[in-house]
Amino acid sequence: MFGDTIAAISTAWGDGGISIIRISGPDSLSVAGDIVRTAKPTEDLLSRFMYNGSLLDEGGNPIDEVLLVSFRAPKSYTGEDLTEIHCHGGSLVAQRCLERCLQKGCRHAEPGEFTRRAFENGRLDLAQAEAVNGIIHARSNEALKAASRTLRGELSRFVRELYDELLSLSAELEVGIDFPEEDVPYIDDQEGSDRIETMIKGLQDIADRCTTGYLLREGIRVALVGRPNVGKSSLLNSLLKESRAIVTSIPGTTRDVIEEVFTHKGIPLRLMDTAGLRTTPSDEVEAIGIERTAQAMDKSDVVLWILDGSEPIGDFERDMATRISDRPHIVAVNKSDLPSGLDGSLLVSLLPESTILNISAQEQRGLEELKEALVEMVAGTGTLEGGLNATARQLEELRSAIDSLGASKEALEHHHDQTLAAAGLAETRKALERILGLFDDDSLLDTVFSRFCIGK
Numbered sequence: 001m002f003g004d005t006i007a008a009i010s011t012a013w014g015d016g017g018i019s020i021i022r023i024s025g026p027d028s029l030s031v032a033g034d035i036v037r038t039a040k041p042t043e044d045l046l047s048r049f050m051y052n053g054s055l056l057d058e059g060g061n062p063i064d065e066v067l068l069v070s071f072r073a074p075k076s077y078t079g080e081d082l083t084e085i086h087c088h089g090g091s092l093v094a095q096r097c098l099e100r101c102l103q104k105g106c107r108h109a110e111p112g113e114f115t116r117r118a119f120e121n122g123r124l125d126l127a128q129a130e131a132v133n134g135i136i137h138a139r140s141n142e143a144l145k146a147a148s149r150t151l152r153g154e155l156s157r158f159v160r161e162l163y164d165e166l167l168s169l170s171a172e173l174e175v176g177i178d179f180p181e182e183d184v185p186y187i188d189d190q191e192g193s194d195r196i197e198t199m200i201k202g203l204q205d206i207a208d209r210c211t212t213g214y215l216l217r218e219g220i221r222v223a224l225v226g227r228p229n230v231g232k233s234s235l236l237n238s239l240l241k242e243s244r245a246i247v248t249s250i251p252g253t254t255r256d257v258i259e260e261v262f263t264h265k266g267i268p269l270r271l272m273d274t275a276g277l278r279t280t281p282s283d284e285v286e287a288i289g290i291e292r293t294a295q296a297m298d299k300s301d302v303v304l305w306i307l308d309g310s311e312p313i314g315d316f317e318r319d320m321a322t323r324i325s326d327r328p329h330i331v332a333v334n335k336s337d338l339p340s341g342l343d344g345s346l347l348v349s350l351l352p353e354s355t356i357l358n359i360s361a362q363e364q365r366g367l368e369e370l371k372e373a374l375v376e377m378v379a380g381t382g383t384l385e386g387g388l389n390a391t392a393r394q395l396e397e398l399r400s401a402i403d404s405l406g407a408s409k410e411a412l413e414h415h416h417d418q419t420l421a422a423a424g425l426a427e428t429r430k431a432l433e434r435i436l437g438l439f440d441d442d443s444l445l446d447t448v449f450s451r452f453c454i455g456k
């Protein structure tokens with residue numbers, strides 16, 4: 001429980017029908033009673049019922065006609081006493097109401113602090129708390145479903161089940177390690193390794209669903225790169241079906257990175273059109289633009305390399321093929337409406353594993369296949385149905401859990417070393433604890449909740 005009482009405006013800034021000020025903590029009802037005049041004394045108001053009243057200024061004059069509702073602990077969002085004042089919309093009234101709360105001793109809540117209190121009072125685990133943010137930031141129905149599933153506890157339930165199995169396997173291994181004088185180990189290596197394999201499969205499945213959820217929310221970042229004049233900006237415009245970027249026949253037209261989003265199968269694709277790459281930029285602006293192209297490539301999920309199909313492959317293309325070969329990429333040979341000047345089999349020999357598509361940005365050819373390939377590259381061919389909400393941090397934890405389980409399995413299978421295997425299980429346990437929030441690490445919680453809105 002927390003000593004102080006916090007307050008914040010929970011509705012969005014700007015004009016609107018209603019604004020809500022939330023007050024949470026032991027003094028929430030008395031603070032509300034100090035600034036809102038109701039027919040009955042506030043301590044007589046029933047929990048979870050709405051009452052109307054007048055919001056009063058410092059001199060006792062009414063500012064607004066409001067509704068007041070109090071949720072008595074522990075039956076509230078935060079698990080502590082929580083009172084809401086619903087005033088008329090518009091930033092000024094809400095701001096005045098918040099000021100009144102602060103004058104009466106409330107502290108202005110930090111971003112996400114209401115949800116953090118809900119978490120610390122055991123109303124939600126960390127995966128669910130993060131899903132609340134996922135709901136707020138969802139931009140598509142599928143993303144919303146993924147976040148809502150997670151808020152209802154689906155991710156937590158899977159992770160919990162794995163966590164319990166992990167604990168029992170660890171305990172069984174420890175018995176063998178602690179009593180080595182017993183000739184026969186408590187659990188044999190084969191059984192241990194089979195059980196770990198099952199856990200890896202389970203985690204892999206969760207990680208896939210979380211990746212889907214992550215992509216549904218954040219989108220796939222695609223960097224459009226290639227030599228000047230190959231048609232990168234034309235392709236951006238064709239995909240967006242609008243004339244967003246300037247297109248000319250002058251090489252070096254695009255100077256800066258232009259980012260635009262469109263949706264394919266419910267997944268946002270964040271396209272970054274970039275300055276064409278060449279070794280001798282015509283001026284300083286272009287040189288800076290080329291640097292930014294490199295940065296865009298670095299932060300992209302997929303590199304979309306565009307070539308001009310009417311031109312032969314040269315040294316630039318050979319370099320580029322090496323540069324992108326070890327990261328997710330798709331090759332689009334553009335200008336397929338012109339006579340081909342490019343040796344297709346040479347290109348295939350440079351990038352034998354790659355998806356290579358013929359397109360024409362100008363004639364809108366091959367674009368459906370391209371969109372499909374982009375989504376598949378990152379999301380895989382698996383279904384997009386069962387997505388779960390996850391942040392980049394949670395995905396990282398899931399991957400590290402899978403890695404350390406792999407190491408444990410290896411220790412059992414190849415080295416018959418149960419102590420080493422137990423160490424790997426302990427690592428895995430820590431990763432799962434960081435997903436569910438079973439730890440004491442304020443700085444991690446600070447980071448997680450700082451990404452929330454004020455008032456959430």
Ligand SMILES: Nc1nc2c(c(=O)[nH]1)N(C=O)[C@@H](CNc1ccc(C(=O)N[C@@H](CCC(=O)O)C(=O)O)cc1)CN2
Nearest residue numbers: 010020022071074075076077078079084114123455456
């Ligand atoms: N006005 C308002 N709207 C809101 C919220 C809110 O806090 N205030 N929410 C949040 O931001 C969401 C709703 N979430 C909530 C979740 C739990 C409880 C709650 O009081 N739970 C109690 C009682 C359950 C019961 O008896 O049905 C509990 O879980 O013990 C309230 C809101 C969305 N809309």
Ligand SMILES: Nc1nc2c(ncn2[C@@H]2O[C@H](COP(=O)(O)OP(=O)(O)OP(=O)(O)O)[C@@H](O)[C@H]2O)c(=O)[nH]1
Nearest residue numbers: 228229230231232233234249252253254276361362
């Ligand atoms: N025939 C044909 N011409 C195209 C096609 N796509 C683009 N072009 C032309 O190629 C020229 C360059 O197009 P841009 O889209 O500006 O090329 P870019 O890759 O963005 O060039 P920079 O911004 O200079 O790096 C323009 O004259 C386009 O009309 C295509 O599919 N077919």
Ligand SMILES: [Mg+2]
Nearest residue numbers: 232233253254
């Ligand atoms: Mg361009």
